[in-house]
Amino acid sequence: MASRLGAVRWVAEFGTPRIYVDRDRWVETLRRARDEEGLRFFSWLSAIDWAKESAVGEGVADPDSLEERFEVVCRLSSVESADAMHFLAVVPKDDPVIDSIVPLFAGAAWHEREAHEMFGIDFRGHPYLAKLYLPDGFEGHPLRKDFPLLSREVKPWPGTVDVEDKPSLENVEAGGER
């Protein structure tokens, strides 16, 4: 089925196939999934930033495996059964453009607007690609990994004490979890 949809590669994890498609075939694949596979229900669309440098969080286990790229993720499911698929398309960071699927699924409009402001991905053909959550004049794309989380930068870590040193990741792990 994955090859029928024109997948570059596919992974099945936890019962749901993840289908990687070329971004040029994005709209076509989703249309075929809707019309031929019966995945009529648009669940959500978002993106993942696979950036190496990470201003927040722990980073990733194997940084070398990552590139400067986004992955746009879209989930379609069926309204008759539990069938569902995740569709992923790689969007390079220097050219963050992909076709909009609003003509296929009207409900994708807000999801694409969210992805647009959070990651800076342009959805070609979107009828109204304005900011959704963020105020006008907001600069930056908050869900990109290089966007600092200000509240954590401004406030000092309250776990410091002169009893021991400022904890590193390791000693938090050692005692942190039950």
Place this chain on the structure above:
Amino acid sequence: MSFWATLGLQVVAVLAVMLGLALVTIYAELKISAHMQSRIGPYYAGGRWGWAQPLADGLKFLQKEDLVPRLADSTVYRLAPYVVIVAALAVWVVIPFGPSLVVRDLDLGAFYVLAVSSLSTLGVLMAGWASANKYSLIGGLRAAAQLIAYELPLLLAVLAVVVQAGTMSLSEIVAVQAEPWFVVAGVPISAPFIVKGQIIGFTIFMIAAIAELSRIPFDMPIAESELTMGYLTEYSGIRFTMFFLGEYASMVAMSAIAATLYLGGYALPGVPAATLNVVGPFVLLGKVALLVFLMIWFRWTWPRLREDQLQAMAWRWLIPLGLLNIVLAGIFKVVL
């Protein structure tokens, strides 16, 4: 007593009655609505049962700043609450509380009452227009549309009573209802117009009156969930209090008119005519209380209709029914 002294006394009396009744009505609404909703309602103000809550609210409102929006038409904005409250007040002039307990018994009492009571809508329209607020404007225009739609059924309903009574003086309308209708075992029985065939008229009158008072289910001019209180949005402090008092005073006034026209006013079958100057006011107030309770009951049970549904109801149902009712009133006048 000189003319001016009498007039002053009467004005004070009407003011006291109106304000007192309005406060009592507000308290009744607070309490009744609370208990219908599994609540207690006011409890602390004034000690027992929170009887002083309306007063406390009023005092609180008086302390608030009297704001006028910058873009508002200041004169009209300031004037509007007075128009509303004067309209509510002026109705009481012709309501008879007893055979001789009436401020002015006008020959055209019924006409006067209708004319004056619709004046409050003018105040509402003024408030809505002058507030320079879109919600207020929509609210004011809804009120105006409502007035036009409901003034006609109201008029037709009252007209039927006038036809049946043969007079427009409210005192005489009550007197007609107090006349013996028939005699059972030597006891003359009188009956109010609601018994004598005016049940349709009474229904139309009450529906139209609620619409004119803009109370649920016809409170579209206020409609807090749509228009954030409509024409009241910008008002605060004393002017809001005046609207508020005016609203409840109008409610009592409308009930008094309905009681006078349909329920026999101060007269009660079985109460001797000689005592009516003493008992009469209480009889009337009892009937008013009944009608006020009915309005409160409606409000806390039903949702709001839509403006176009209200219009459809008025033009399609109430006006034809009102016309029919006049014909029936003519027949009743001959038969009964």
Place this chain on the structure above:
Amino acid sequence: MTGLMHRSEVAVSVELQTPDMTLNIGPQHPSTHGVLRLVAKVDGERIEEVEPVIGYMHRGYEKLAEVRTYAQITALVNRIDWVAGFASEVPFIVAVERLTGIEAPPRAQWIRLILTEMARIASHLVFMSSYPLELGATTPLMWALRERERVLDLIESVTGGRFHPNFNRVGGVKPAAGGGSKTKKISMDLPAGFFAQTKTAMEKVLHVCDELDELVTGNEFIKARTVGIGVIPPDKAIEYGLSGPNLRASGVDFDLRKVEPILPYDEVDFDVVVTTSGDCYDRYVCRLEEIRQSARIVLQAIDKIPSGPLQAKVPRVLKVPEGQVYVRHENPKGEFGYYIVSEGGRMPYRLKIRSTSFSNLSILPWLLEGQLVPDLVAIMGSLDFVLGDVDR
């Protein structure tokens, strides 16, 4: 419209054309349930187009989750749809369980089921109270909230929190009051009297449903305001990604509790409520009936709940392996899911929250076109959204 008019009327209407007015509904407005703003272009009271402006409550959970451990995120996620806090915890925890390969013991699963259904009842009772209020009826508000209080009390008696239980743990539910040697002995199992109180509460909930039937369901004015208003055809509902009662009211028989249960729903007997016309009234009726079904599930569940441990064996330091998983669940408002991208470690690499109200609300511009301002309130209310769920 114009086609039906007489020529002279057309001439008049052209002459009387008035400029459109922009009506700003919100962010502070009684019927926007929080801070939603609708920029409506109105011609008189007829809405020509409407643009929802959201984001006034955006708290950035997806970003916050990237710097928090899975245990800390559990405390966050029940704040997304706070009206049914427990229900939004469950899919997240199940997603982490899938990633780590831990399965919760049966008793924990049943406790989750009971509390999820209680959250559903609480959430729907909020709708039962707020929706008539938007139509102008104030009394159902108090009646529904009165009984909701009992349900919240029950949730509190088990979890300690009324709105934000934070009771789910990877591999089960919170087993003990604390981590110390003394507090470890204080089990967080169901407190004594819970079953009896639940029975009473469910009876009361069913009773208030009957009361609401008397007061609201049969009311002609309610029907006049809702029947045939805001009709969502099934294909539109699917296209916009509507779910939950909003989808089922349009006649689509789709309930994740039947289709893809993550809790032992297949062991209890309940009906999926489906109505056909997709108007505001059906959305109301659908939710009212779902309260009854949920009460039915809870009553069955307290009889069927097995004994056993509350939490499976979980390693002291929870290492979540690499992987991507999406787990969804039938939240009171519809499909609620979490897409976790894990690269190993104690925190997710990326957490995508599929919040229900966000998708449910996105149909609003399509739905409101050409409606009247009073119907705007009726339609918006019937979608039953929570702004925290829209904005995340």
Place this chain on the structure above:
Amino acid sequence: MAYDKSIRPPFAGLWKGMWATLKALFRRPPTVFYPEEKEIPVPRARGVISLDTEACTVCMLCARECPDWCIYIEGHKEEVPPSKPGGRPRTRAKLDRFDIDFALCMYCGICVEVCPFDALFWSPEYEYSEYSIADLLHPVERLTEWLDTVPEPPALESS
């Protein structure tokens, strides 16, 4: 389904609703007169966090695990003289400051859960509102006051 949309007697629903509210008018409201009588919260209620300073070892676990960093702890090491003569002097962590900012706290209970020495407890106490947000930063003195209000854990439903 129970909801038919067939034609009924005119306005039957309206009168039914009136009857319902009339019945409610004479029912006893479930109101609790708050300042005079108080509802007793359930024993597990997460009202406020209380601290047992004796048990606290300044291990910082709670501060680190707090999702929004609202616990501020400071401490120092102290030499404790040997308990019996000739013994080794021991060092002990001494608590200088333990503040919880209840304006930030989201009552998740993670700090109570992770505390390995039974120093933190939930108390159902809820009357600690302040006029200023800054006053919600409760110091150790207030946190220990609430220790007395920690209830006994409830009995469990026999399963």
